Amino acid sequence: MSTLALPAEAAASTARRPARRVRQEALAAYALAAPAAIMLLGILLLPTAATVLLSFTDWQFGAATLNWIGLGNYEKLAADRVFWRSLANTLLYVAVVVPASVFLGLGVAMLIEAGGSGRTFYRAAYFLPVTATLIAMATVWEIMLHPSVGLINLAFDAVGLGKHNWLKDPALALPALAVIGIWQALGLNMVLFLAGLKSIPRDLYEAAAIDGAENWWDRFTTVTWPMLGPATLFVLVITAIRSFQVFDTVAVLTEGGPxxxxxxxxxxxxxxxxxxxxxxxxxxxxxxxxxFVLILTLVKARVMEKRVHYA
Known part of the structure; x- marks a missing residue:
């Protein structure tokens, strides 16, 4: 009986607390949350709001005045062929880089997890593109893709496929940049999938083996892939956003051309x-x-969240 009375006594004690004490606790909570709120406001929300407002003006850098033109800039976008071309190129780049880097990252992660010695070396080797400066790596890729002395052309020529001007051919330039994007995203995806693989309970594989899942494909489809649902969703969203943000390789290697x-x-x-x-x-x-990034994130979350299993 005394045990059941404890919650009631605690509630009564809470109700008797002075209003001043409640206000002090609220102020302390606000003070603790203030630094994060200020950073969120100053780094994310205010710049975003300023960009949206600026898009409804005709302001140019250095101009002393600006005029409110409403949807004028968006009407120009709708008739701008350069904008539509850049949007199509971006969507094509994302459509190639995201699935390729996700599945390759998963495959590499499974190979490393299943391997014996050398795991640390392979993890570091595949993660190197993530830690390296992309502009420096883009310069290395520019040398490798050189039309006459690049290693890639030398390899192609050695097997009879001939040499190609990868960055100057309109049909090959975007696929070449997509390959670089896959190479860049592979390491991060591998690390994220490795974390997901390590979180899968080993007894699930034992239970699957008892139920008849003897080969690797059965274990993958019945245990590994379903349990990697949360990690896969996160990897897909992060990779898609990073792919939409492609800029460095274009600026260094092609400048939007040819x-x-x-x-x-x-x-x-x-x-x-x-x-x-x-x-x-x-x-x-x-x-x-x-x-576009917001819509992509919401669609992926809505569609895939229903198929994701959270342990």
């Missing part, structure tokens, strides 16, 4: 804002980019 074959959204925004100084027009491209 003939706009590798022009992507962020590079178009950079050119409009910092090359042609049309800040308002560049802001409208940024808003379109943010909307």
């Amino acid at each position: 003939n706009k074959a590798t022009d992507v959204l962020l590079y178009t925004m950079y050119q409009e804002g910092f090359g042609f100084f049309r800040a308002g027009y560049g802001a409208s491209i940024t808003v379109v980019f943010l909307v």
